[in-house]
Amino acid sequence: MPGFEVFGAEERKQVSDVLESGVLMRYGFDGMRNGHWKAKQFESAFAERMQTQHCQLVSSGTAALTVALASAGIGAGDEVIMPTFTFVASFESIMMLGAVPVLVDIDDTLTLDPEAVEAAITPKTKCVMPVHMCGSMADLNALQAICDKHDLILLEDACQALGGTYDGKPLGSIGDLGCFSFDFVKTITCGEGGAVITNNDQFKINADQYQDHGHDHIGNDRGAEGHPTLGYNFRISELNAAVGVAQLDKLEGILKLQKNNYETLRTALEAVNGVTFRRVPEGGEENYSFLNIFLPSAELTEKAHKALSEAGVDGCFYWYTNNWHYINGWEHLRNLKSLGNLPSEIKDQIQNLNQTDFSKSDAWMGRTLSFLIKLGWSTSELNDRVEKIKTTLRSVL
Ligand SMILES: *Cc1c(COP(=O)(O)O)cnc(C)c1O
Secondary structure, three states, X not given: OOHHHHOOHHHHHHHHHHHHHOOOOOOOXXXXXXXXXXXXXXXXXXXXXXXXXXXXXXOOHHHHHHHHHHHOOOOOOOEEEEEOEOXXXXXXXXXXXXXXXXXXXXXXXXXXXXXXXXXXXXXXXXXXXXXXXXHOOOOHHHHHXXXXXXXXXXXXXXXXXXXXXXXXXXXXXXXXXXXXXXXXXXXXXXXXXXXXXXXXXXXXXXXXXXXXXXXXXXXXXXXXXXXXXXXXXXXXXXXXXXXXXXXXXXXXXXXXXXXXXXXXHHHHHHOOOOOEEOOOOXXXXXXXXXXXXXXXXXXXXXXXXHHHHHOOOOOXXXXXXXXXXXXXXXXXXXXXXXXXXXXXXXXXHOOOOOOOOOHHHHHHHOOEXXXXXXXXXXXXXXXXXXXXXXXXXXXHO
């Protein structure tokens, strides 16, 4: 997944364009900036690559989720359905707006189970937020049908699946809104950064205003701009955007390398008895940032994870006990530990997460191992690695 592996002269050149003019901000200072508009340049190139009308660059993937939700008018007391397996940004971005996260089970796609989504809908539900974890996607046709039926917003968190497709369309471009992260470990990086994409003209206007204190960006005097609505500061800096301009040019090469390395590992593991693979919904193509496998039981999976680590295989994740990505590890969320008082809507409406039955998610997550696919492995490094993984898994199974 990591674009940082290919950071080089192209990124330095883009950043030095900005350093030479000294205009580190994406707005204004037209005369001083030597014609460089890195954030704008990234936005139009990214919108084109994602086959969408609009892109709004922001300061992080987490900010992108918050801005996307806000731009769709989601606020206090609105319920947003999200999966039990995701990054903490999912509930953080929802709760930031006073909206209420509703956690539901995942299935063998390791993303939202459409049946669980439908069962969780109430009159307060406003949005369904599938998270395309570890390079592969949710069953978007099924989720789209549910959203159409109940008049809900479909917001794709594609932060870990940049470059993957579904029915030939880029992941993130299928729902009403799609979000991406360009943090340091994502498929391409800005250092820190994120993006919202949409084909909805009003959502784009809302996102543009919300991420910059409500500024309407009309005219060329920033100080005199109108503020049609309340906003916040989720702007990206011009320096970070410049890194992204160079990284975006490298995306196709990154995806090609990932696919090659993924396929080598996958072909080898197909020959190991007891290994099965995560289901990719029909019509979907992964971005190949991870290879995700199931082992026959949670006990064996835990054992295999330990054995792989002892054998020196890095980048192998057992999310079930990893405190970042699965509800098991979110003690702070389950017990609503916050610095200040939380909005009453959240306190009143949130599920009792300590008592909700997520055994269906447990059944998949307990058996899941994910292997990070790196770009920089030489052929012999890759072959050694594949051999080591194969031998270790065979010794455990
Ligand atoms: C990385 C990530 C985010 C948040 O992105 P940041 O840029 O780190 O804030 C959100 N969702 C998922 C699935 C992610 O992997």
